[in-house]
Amino acid sequence: MGDPKHSDGTGQRADLASLRARVRAIERGGAEAGQSVRFPLGHGALDDHLDGGLAMGRIHELVGEARSELRDGSVFGFAAAMLVRLLSAPAARRGGQILWCARDANMFGGAPCGWGLKALGLDPERVLFVRARDEAERLWAMEEGLRCGGLVAVVAELGPARPGEAGRVAERRLQLAAEASGVTGILLRPLANAVTTGVADSRWRIAAAPSGGSMLPSWSVSLERLRGGRPGAWQLLWTAAHGRFRDLEECASPPEEVPEVRPAAAQSAAA
Template identity: 35%
Template sequence: MIQAINKIDIFQQLQKQIHTLQGFRTPTESQRVDFGLGIIERSFTGNIFPTGAIHELISAGREDAAATTGFMAGLLGKMMQRGGICLWISQKRTLFPPALKFFGIDPDRVVFIDVKNEKDLLWMVEESLKCQALSAVVGELKELNLTESRRLQLAVEQSRVTGLLHRLNPRRIENTACTARWKITPLASSLDPEMPGMGFARWNIELLKARNGEPGQWQLQWINGSFDYSAVKPSILSDEDQLLKAG
């Protein structure tokens, strides 16, 4: 019995060392962010949504891009509850800043940077991710290869800044060094019977790839400043999503 316990301790220590070498560090209680994602967080190492990491979000069209932006804003609202600044870098900004209030973000805490070409955008994202004074960096770009993603991942492993890379209709989906790859699509909102107006934002969340974790699929809505599970579905991925996952 004692030998079995010792083996478990050794295994857990080795696992922790491997995760550290891969750039994953368990946040302290003061650093940990309560995202309220519940079962989704169980897909990651230590049952913790990885901050100080790069997340890649893939959108196939404008409707998906709008849903992805809403999901990112929900994450940013949680990360910025204790203050901090976010940089939002893009070529063609379509976000309406006052709408960020809906997700608990003061628009003046987000600095928008518009650039002319994707090469400059990628360089600016990398340099921004090195700044420890930031809470997060959002980069709206199209293409990303393995070498570029490795540079970004190395940057956040030093600064512990969280990077959200939103890729709209990329030409190629390649293997990257990002900690997680997501696909967010919109769902029709639901209303209580006989209630007029529009329902709350609702999304289908697909975690296509997670380093040292388990992919999955869920349904979430944003209500009263928090994520809420309207339903939970098993992980059933389309052929296209299987390709994204493999990358």
């Protein structure tokens, strides 16, 4: 155990706050009572790699392809697919909702919309959008949402991870709130030159991938960090009708056979 006098910036001693979170989780019969409660992603090899799925009541970080602004369809789509899997998990709260702390649309691009989420299989009526003036307010809204036991998950669109103590304190507050309530948190960030504070339970890099003619959302997914696990990489395709991931190779359309075309003179001779 670390120095009990060390404060994590939450207004409480870090070890005491962490201990209280574990006690509350045990009282709920949640993650800290034994092995973490997990939700499977519906892909055999990926779930095996994750020891059954992603941990609920934890913070997970998705990094997209954008360089400065999070206006990235690939990371939005993967987050929506992940939320579909979370809502369908047996341990998820029935009827619970998702709080999405979004940036405002600007010259770099738009924001999540109901029709887009619905096309990915995520019911937009279960998503509550919060508009905030800046990132500090989005972090505050996310922390408050994570403390609300009636929610299933909280998503926040943020900028690149902040190096140093300030970034670790901010994410530590989020992690403690998630552990205490059992609500899962998802951070969406633009490409940040591999800057990470190391607090999130998992960190993913998401990039668009060729669909192979299937016309379904597909991603190149790299798991860069997993607490207690190891990195990995997959080419995944999302089938919203079934609410599960599949290997991209499974759905790639084979090349069409081109019929042989012979010159007219050769055809006449053959006849």
